[in-house]
């Protein structure tokens with residue numbers, strides 16, 4: 060569908076380079092990496108060389124200076140080849156986006172520029188905790204001031220790139236002493252915590268249902284001293300930073316789901332043309348045709364909502380909470396329907412590793428959970444609609 064869309068020259072250029080890279084470099088080993096739970100270190104540095112770790116970051120800060128639409132196009136192509144590589148790229152862009160908008164010049168020189176140049180490896184966005192995910196403002200990690208440093212204590216859960224990150228963009232609550240602390244966003248502050256900081260343990264890697272070549276880990280912090288100059292933005296303003304990052308992050312996950320849907324539909328159509336039952340190809344059976352028609356309609360609706368959210372951003376909207384949430388909600392739920400229908404077309408062969416639909420089916424599931432579950436997206440949309 061996107062091929063028929065009016066795209067600017069730069070958007071088409073980024074889309075085509077991402078598609079070429081996805082086809083030539085990301086796709087060939089995707090199934091093998093998944094089976095081996097192998098993190099794509101080489102691809103992360105190649106993504107950096109292509110400018111795909113900071114697509115929207117301005118050129119002066121080392122980014123590509125492109126727009127949100129270009130980012131959507133790029134991530135959908137990477138995801139079509141490998142959703143694990145896409146989530147690694149999505150989190151990198153989320154971190155880069157936040158640093159480019161909220162970090163000081165010194166901080167950008169120290170972390171953002173080398174990160175985007177591919178000299179640092181991956182980075183993480185550490186908001187969720189063992190007892191707070193959807194209700195992220197209830198986080199319990201504490202930061203207590205001690206001289207020219209902050210002392211951080213607590214744990215983070217489900218952190219993408221957690222084990223391999225060269226630095227973490229980490230959210231903790233500034234307090235005077237030990238908890239328990241009241242829920243709410245008061246005091247939440249954004250810190251950069253570097254790999255190897257004393258007291259930082261990048262825990263055990265999770266064994267996941269899907270996205271097996273992405274890395275997801277717990278972080279445990281025990282009396283980790285973080286220099287005061289590592290605070291990103293103002294002390295106490297971290298929650299607003301996280302939410303503003305998630306506005307764009309959610310469009311990225313919607314685009315990740317677009318890529319999975321594109322791949323699943325292509326697999327389903329191919330199989331339906333090959334496989335015969337009752338004397339004719341599945342593609343000639345009307346039930347199969349309906350599944351394909353409904354899936355294509357789901358996919359195109361998802362494209363429209365996602366491109367619309369991206370366009371709002373490109374027009375300069377500071378916050379796009381409702382549009383981002385609608386894109387993520389619809390696109391990820393549609394993705395669930397599409398992979399399910401396409402697996403069904405494969406029959407028993409859809410349930411084994413020999414066909415790509417099995418991996419696509421597993422990878423799709425988490426898109427309805429991370430960067431805010433579908434329920435959380437509905438809460439955001441309703442809140443915006445009912446306000447005022």
Ligand SMILES: Cc1cc2nc3c(=O)[nH]c(=O)nc-3n(C[C@H](O)[C@H](O)[C@H](O)COP(=O)(O)OP(=O)(O)OC[C@H]3O[C@@H](n4cnc5c(N)ncnc54)[C@H](O)[C@@H]3O)c2cc1C
Nearest residue numbers: 184185186187191192193217218219428429430431432434
């Ligand atoms: C593979 C993976 C990678 C991730 N990467 C990151 C990362 O890089 N950084 C990071 O910070 N986090 C990350 N996450 C965490 C993710 O964002 C959370 O899992 C998600 O926000 C949901 O939180 P939870 O798991 O604690 O579920 P809960 O918040 O405990 O929710 C459980 C269920 O209750 C529902 N629910 C909760 N509240 C309500 C309500 N008010 N109304 C209706 N239903 C409700 C939820 O929708 C969900 O279905 C990742 C998670 C996974 C699985």
